[in-house]
Amino acid sequence: MGKRNKHIEVEINExxxxxxxxxxxxxxxxxxxxxxxxxxxxxxxxxxFKSGKKRTARSIDEGVQMLIEEHNLHDE
Known part of the structure; x- marks a missing residue:
């Protein structure tokens, strides 16, 4: 039995x-x-990150990916 993919709206605000x-x-x-x-x-x-942890990324896209991964691991 597999899980369905959830559609989650993500916003990037200045x-x-x-x-x-x-x-x-x-x-x-x-x-x-x-x-x-x-x-x-x-x-x-x-x-x-929301937890206060800080990291460095090479691009905005890579940083967004890091934040989403962290969110999926710890907040879902």
Missing amino acids: TKNNTESFTEYELVVRKKVIGKLQQEGDGLVNVE
Whole structure:
């Protein structure tokens, strides 16, 4: 017996902390913020999880993937 895939809406919202050289996004699942992504210029992306843990990603896409994986492992 297999589980069905659930369709979950994920939003990526820009925060008010953005400037010309700094970008910050919030990742929202089911109206709950599960983490933040911060990038200065075209450099590495700082990923902050809901638990407070921080990691570094090479791109925004990789950071989003990290946040979704963490959410699926610990919050489902």
